[in-house]
Amino acid sequence: MRIESAKFICSAKGPESFPRDARPEVAFLGRSNVGKSSLLNSLLGVRDLARTSSTPGRTQAINFFLINEAFYFVDLPGYGYAKVSKQERQSWGQLIEKYLARRPQLVLSILIVDARHEPSPLDLQMQSWLQHFGLSYLVVSTKIDKLTSNQQRTIRARMRKAFQTERIIPYSSPTRAGAGEIWDAIQEGVNRPPIAR
Numbered sequence: 411m412r413i414e415s416a417k418f419i420c421s422a423k424g425p426e427s428f429p430r431d432a433r434p435e436v437a438f439l440g441r442s443n444v445g446k447s448s449l450l451n452s453l454l455g456v457r458d459l460a461r462t463s464s465t466p467g468r469t470q471a472i473n474f475f476l477i478n479e480a481f482y483f484v485d486l487p488g489y490g491y492a493k494v495s496k497q498e499r500q501s502w503g504q505l506i507e508k509y510l511a512r513r514p515q516l517v518l519s520i521l522i523v524d525a526r527h528e529p530s531p532l533d534l535q536m537q538s539w540l541q542h543f544g545l546s547y548l549v550v551s552t553k554i555d556k557l558t559s560n561q562q563r564t565i566r567a568r569m570r571k572a573f574q575t576e577r578i579i580p581y582s583s584p585t586r587a588g589a590g591e592i593w594d595a596i597q598e599g600v601n602r603p604p605i606a607r
Contacts, residue, residue: 411593416454419474434481434600435515440522442488445552452583481600489532510543518546518599525551525565529572548577548595555582
């Protein structure tokens with residue numbers, strides 16, 4: 411897909427602030443240090459559209475980015491960051507759940523995990539949420555450039571077993587390896603009619 415425009419639209423801390431149009435939405439979910447912002451920027455071929463930080467947990471709202479004036483990338487708050495209060499973690503979780511449960515425009519969710527580590531219980535819980543809400547999703551394992559070819563094969567098999575799905579795409583933000591497969595899934599999702607929920 412050719413990216414002709416990508417712009418930040420809003421940062422929403424509740425459903426009342428979500429965009430009101432009916433454009434399709436592709437959501438990005440993952441732990442707070444998994445590299446969501448790097449993945450978004452890399453896919454779009456831009457530097458700082460989604461802000462990256464060396465401090466996990468900076469994304470505390472749902473950020474909407476309009477792509478090609480046609481659909482949204484939606485950056486959800488990272489989960490599992492221990493250095494924020496329990497109350498903050500709960501509020502982020504409630505915000506994520508409200509978005510997943512009530513957003514008919516959501517056509518694809520991309521669950522991002524670090525290829526160097528085993529999926530955490532929170533990663534598997536997030537997958538369960540997606541399945542519970544009947545949402546289309548795929549798993550993207552990032553940072554594969556930090557692994558050897560043999561390690562990548564081993565990790566991919568392990569991820570498939572842990573998530574019980576073949577829909578896992580290895581990805582490297584620096585090299586963009588795997589970008590074509592992710593864009594194919596995004597294009598398919600954007601072209602699919604939304605499911606009534």
